[in-house]
Amino acid sequence: MSKSWYSDLPKYYQRQIAAMGLDDAGMSRRRMLKAAGAAAGVAAVSGLSFGKPARAATSMSYMCWEGYNDPRIIDPFNQVNDTDIAFDLIVDSPGGFAKLQAGASREVDLVSSDMPWITRMGPAGIAMELNPDDYADVYASFYDQFKPPFEPLLHDGKTIGVATRWGWVGPCVNTDMTDPDEWKSYDPVFDAKNKDKVCVMDWGDWPILPMALHAGIDPYQELDAAQLEEIRKVLRAMFKNTRTLVADLTQAQKGLLDGSLVGCIGAGSYLTSAVRKQGHKNIVGLVPDPKNGLKQGIIWVEATAILKETDQPELAQKLLKHVVSKESGHILSLLDTTCNVVTNKAVEELYTQEEKDILQVDYMWHAWDNSQMHRIAPNIDEMLAIWQEELANAG
């Protein structure tokens, strides 16, 4: 190893020099931003002690949904790799994608987001193409459904990310208030007896897509004007029976629990599982039966990708593998805010019967078999515009 101006200094100071970007690798924009971020973080934590040194040799930036940042997942990784991870929590996947496109991709190393947006990072030139052979150890314990080649995560035949967490979208109901058999279709949403008892999640395309499926239209195909008009009609009818649109999980959960809401549309296992964890097993996420051959449920998958501009590809790969590991998967699937099944089959070994019940593990493959795989719908902007129009007229 060649001698540098700082190599005689104790290891502790060498780390500080590296963290500040003053080592041989020099200072790049990325490193400067990370160093500034780390310094700000340290300063915020340590109050006035500006002289306090950075805590880790390296720092990373991870854009993800809530849950991936759980200290029980991240702390062991930090300890083993002497790293410090800064989080950029996503509140909506398109917003996260837009942020990356606006320049955040230069600072972020790893992203865990909804799968269609991860796949889209391939053609956008943001995400690195992964070699599945490099992840053979990870895939070995995956459910077969998510092993490569996992088509939804491919772009031009290249793998863009690794699937992590998944679930299904369908009616969420309280079985004490309504017969689950009634919800084998979305008909109860439009039933006059349920007027002002239906809740619609205000989560972008999520409530629109099931309604399109109910209208007999596959929203994942290119749609013509007549099909869009059908979707408009079904949304208009849905708003007539809607009591509230909510963006907040807890409001919907409370309404289902106290019976003021008979069903929630646009969510699924993501909404019900946390309530089930608190002991309310009467709250379930269902998937309706296929209608005229068209599957009515929707499977959502989250995936993790490494960004092209990362300056630490090896560490990013390590972190990705850590996130989908058996131990991390178990934590990720049973958070306080939401509980969802994961793609690593080995995690099942860690579940207790109670945990399986919370996650509706016995139901998940039934949901899978009766669902479409969620992708970016080609006409989503037209559908969102229709949603806005009908909402304006419904008020």
Place this chain on the structure above:
Amino acid sequence: MSAVIDRSWRDPELLAKALPAVLLQTTCFLAPLLMTIALTFQRTRDFQLNWTWSLYTWTDVFTKPHYWTILGHTLFMAILCVALCLAIAFPVAYALATRLRSFQNHVKVLITFAFLTDATLKTFGWVLFLDKNGAANYLAQGLGFEGELVNILFTDWATMLGMVYNLLAFAIFTIYLSIDEIDRSLILAAYDAGASKFRAFWEVTLPLARPGIWAGAVLIFLLAVGVFLEPKVLGGGKSPMSAELIRQTFETRVNWPLGAALTMVLMTVAVFVVLLFNRVYSLKRHMGPA
């Protein structure tokens, strides 16, 4: 005095003193505003911004009536909120400044505490209160009323309640400051001149409190056109207002040019309404009682 009047924008000393404020306004207000305007002439494709100058977004804004429906609803709600806030705040501020002088510090502290509490917390608190199974109906049933007497949650009434509740303090304090500044001898002089209590109030107190009423009205109007929490949480999201429309357009549709255009429309209309208020206020001041 005349030296101050003589100074103009040509005065180098004055220009130098104004420079920090001008720089601040330019970098923090004018530049972002110009960027927003420039954004309205761009296009998006596949959720990506394309810098291709076009009138597409503005054509969309002026041909889709639902944007204007939501804007009209927003203005109606904002003006109603201003009227209700002033109607409630004036008696409170008047009593605070004239009748409750010995308690006024305690009352001001209470209002300030309520004002400083996070609006999200207060709004969700109202949800728990107004819910079908909430405290309001529980109290009503305790008083002997049957069924769900209070059933306004997820309606425009609940939105208005939340807006008035969250913005009322702005009106109370601006009007209070205005009334508190009134020279009591002027009111006593009116009584000496034979004015009744009502006439003294109408011809002395009210005109002198007008700056506070005006300031409160403008403040509340500008805040009310931008609310999104109350229509979403208390109104149930079924009757969205402009701020929510803009949020949806930026975040959910990832259509920044359209979001920017809707923002410009809202800003322009809000400024126009304030200027209109200002014009009416100036006219009244000139034509008001001597």
